[in-house]
Each structure stands twice: as structure tokens, then as C-alpha cells.
Amino acid sequence: MRVAITGASGFIGSALSESLRTDGHAVVAIGRRATGPDAVRWDPASGELDGQALEGVDAVVNLAGEPIGAKRWSTAQKARLRDSRIQGTRLLACTLAERADRPRVLVSGSGMDAYGDRGDEVLTEASSRGDTFLAELVRDWEAATAPAEEAGIRVAHLRTSVVMDPSGGALPRMLTLARLGLLGRIGSGRQWWSWITLHDAVRAIRHLIDTDVSGPVNLCTPNPVTNAEFTKALGAAVRRPTILPVPAFAPRLLLGRELADTLLLESKRAHPQVLEDTAFSFDHPEIAPALQALLP
Numbered sequence: 001m002r003v004a005i006t007g008a009s010g011f012i013g014s015a016l017s018e019s020l021r022t023d024g025h026a027v028v029a030i031g032r033r034a035t036g037p038d039a040v041r042w043d044p045a046s047g048e049l050d051g052q053a054l055e056g057v058d059a060v061v062n063l064a065g066e067p068i069g070a071k072r073w074s075t076a077q078k079a080r081l082r083d084s085r086i087q088g089t090r091l092l093a094c095t096l097a098e099r100a101d102r103p104r105v106l107v108s109g110s111g112m113d114a115y116g117d118r119g120d121e122v123l124t125e126a127s128s129r130g131d132t133f134l135a136e137l138v139r140d141w142e143a144a145t146a147p148a149e150e151a152g153i154r155v156a157h158l159r160t161s162v163v164m165d166p167s168g169g170a171l172p173r174m175l176t177l178a179r180l181g182l183l184g185r186i187g188s189g190r191q192w193w194s195w196i197t198l199h200d201a202v203r204a205i206r207h208l209i210d211t212d213v214s215g216p217v218n219l220c221t222p223n224p225v226t227n228a229e230f231t232k233a234l235g236a237a238v239r240r241p242t243i244l245p246v247p248a249f250a251p252r253l254l255l256g257r258e259l260a261d262t263l264l265l266e267s268k269r270a271h272p273q274v275l276e277d278t279a280f281s282f283d284h285p286e287i288a289p290a291l292q293a294l295l296p
Helices: 011-022 075-098 133-143 146-150 171-179 198-210 227-238 249-255 257-265 273-277 287-294
Strands: 002-006 026-031 039-043 059-062 105-111 154-160 162-165 195-197 215-219
Touching (some): 039 075, 059 075, 059 198, 075 105, 105 133, 162 287, 195 287, 198 215
Parallel strands (some): 002 059, 154 215
């Protein structure tokens, strides 16, 4: 199988690329600085993407986008977050739609932020959308795949939760605080965090490439935890106390209120109904054993 990946050098993309190559599949990296025989250059801002270079591609995985928490949110940064996702996805979808030898599937990035802050409500793919900045971004991001869908390409949207691995993402920063004994519950600690290990996220993406699934897919385990439960489990994994609470004003002061609330204080109790309905089996469904496996 020949799989093209945008964001192939990123946190999830690099792990997915390695997994596919290990199993003998060819990976085509699509990126601004992509080089080599199995690489395709693109520039969403200028509309540069050579469709001919995608000849023979069976599947495309779209993971490109400015990291949500890389910088404090200004008007300009919010525009970068939107443009990096929507422009690139629209260009990719249009390019694939124009090809005679279209790939059979596009697995395209999305986010758990589609639902907004929902308290204790259990959220499946059928749940209504939120009205936050990121919820609206996700709506437009998913809509940008429409040209591919209209051309008959099966499209699955990855509503990704917090992805756990010591190699990247949010976990290394939390580990640093935990090992110093400085990590406690954030705010009330009652907000729900949906999560998945990087190992299971890669397995789930590959499952979606091979399984007849279209539409949104919650990329999370069936066992979300509250922030307080996560903090306790992480402290146990590194054998450090987690008794110092972090008041809500602290991350808001550091990151700005809107970004801090989005990353740390909003509650998203998601359930992976589509993955369960298509017989996907998690290797790490529970937080405590997952952290023990990630942090031996």
C-alpha cells in the first residue's frame, strides 16, 4: 500500500510513518520542506501541490496544522491556526478530487474541540457541536474536505483527543512538573480529559484506512478521566506526590484565558463510538496501566 501523509514529520505523523514502513508500506511525505524520492512539496498559501506526484497513492492521511498551544492566542495566531488547517485541507481535497486515479480514502485531521466545553455529558460522534473558537474552526476544517467526498473518496475525520507519549505532545511538560512534585489538580479537577496513547492513535488511524468508515471519529479511549484522576495516576507512575492544587488563574495568567481554558479547564467526556462499532480494540484503554507502560 502507498500512503501519502501531510504532517509526516510531526508527533503523530512520524509515528504513523514508522509504523507503516515497518510493515512494508510506502510512505509519501507531503510538506513545505519535503525532499527525496518519496516526498511531495506543497504550499497551501500559494496553492502549490503537484497532483501528478500523488500517482498511485492508495490512501492519504492529513495531519498538518499549526500546533494549538504553540503560542498565546492573538488575532494573528488564531488566523494562523485556521489557515494552516483549512487552506491545506481544501487544497489537498481539491487536488485529490481532480485526479483520475483518486485514492480510496482520505483520513483527515480534526479535533475533540468540535464539542466545546460540555461538563459531564458523554459525547459521541452524534453529539451536537460547540460554539467556541475551536469548535467553529473544526467545523470549517471538516467541511474543507467536501471536494474529495463529492468526488467519491471516502473521508474520515479524526476528532483527536490528548495524545499521550513521552516523545512529544503534552505529556513531557506534565512529566517535568510531576517529577518535581509540582503537579496537582488544575482548577476544580472535575473537568473531563479524553485521551489516547500515541501507540493506539496510530493503530486507530491505520484501522480507519482499512475499514469502511466515513465521517467524524472520536480518537480517544472509552475511559476518559477527570483532571484530578489523571493527575493522581501520573503522580503514581513517577512515584511523586500530587497534592499541590493549581488554581485556574495560574495557567490563565501564563497562556491567556481562552487558550488555558481550551487546553486545561474545558470538560470533554468523549466516547469512541465509531471505533467500538467497527471492532477496534485498544491496547491501552485505562489511564493508570497506560502511564505505567509509557513510563517504565
